[in-house]
């Protein structure tokens with residue numbers, strides 16, 4: 001397998017993966033979405049809530065706030081040394097005490113661990129008017145996207161790279177064929193319709209060109225070449241997500257091998 005980084009900006013990563021198969025890249029995609037753990041608020045205890053939103057709605061909103069995650073410093077509660085009761089090694093406490101009039105933001109959550117805090121401080125939670133109070137304690141812990149999407153680290157998706165074959169002898173109106181492509185992948189150079197090499201990865205196999213110029217253009221997905229995109233929600237950076245995803249795949253195969261040995 002050969003992997004090239006095509007683009008890496010902030011929380012986005014785009015890779016070109018050569019020599020893989022659809023089952024392999026799809027496994028990678030699913031492992032990222034469902035198995036790479038992050039921190040999220042799981043439990044909320046309300047002391048006072050005068051806001052217009054019910055406790056359940058506020059708890060749900062708190063759960064969806066992405067929290068910066070340090071994977072090395074926390075255990076899963078179920079496998080923690082505390083036996084699942086909850087302790088400082090598997091849980092982080094947040095307190096929130098706000099008096100209106102004020103919009104309550106994610107930044108109003110005060111964490112007991114400065115490493116674990118809302119990624120986006122400006123996420124609004126609710127609004128309080130004069131005299132209203134919101135007071136609560138929230139508990140965050142590690143979890144996986146397969147249990148609830150709030151623990152998912154981001155969005156992962158892939159597409160196959162296009163293989164475009166052009167037979168110029170069979171194309172009557174080359175300008176028209178080039179103009180129909182919404183991604184501007186095709187261009188007329190001299191008197192030839194050609195693929196713009198810088199834009200070949202923009203082709204999403206939409207078929208507009210083959211509909212218009214059936215006789216001379218063939219577009220097919222390359223069997224073993226993929227564009228793999230990852231967009232982190234911010235809890236982990238893209239490199240941490242990829243590393244952890246590969247480790248999760250390894251662990252699954254090792255479990256499988258152990259089970260076979262025992263059988």
Ligand SMILES: [Zn+2]
Pocket residue numbers: 075077080081082083084085086087088089090091
């Ligand atoms: Zn614990």
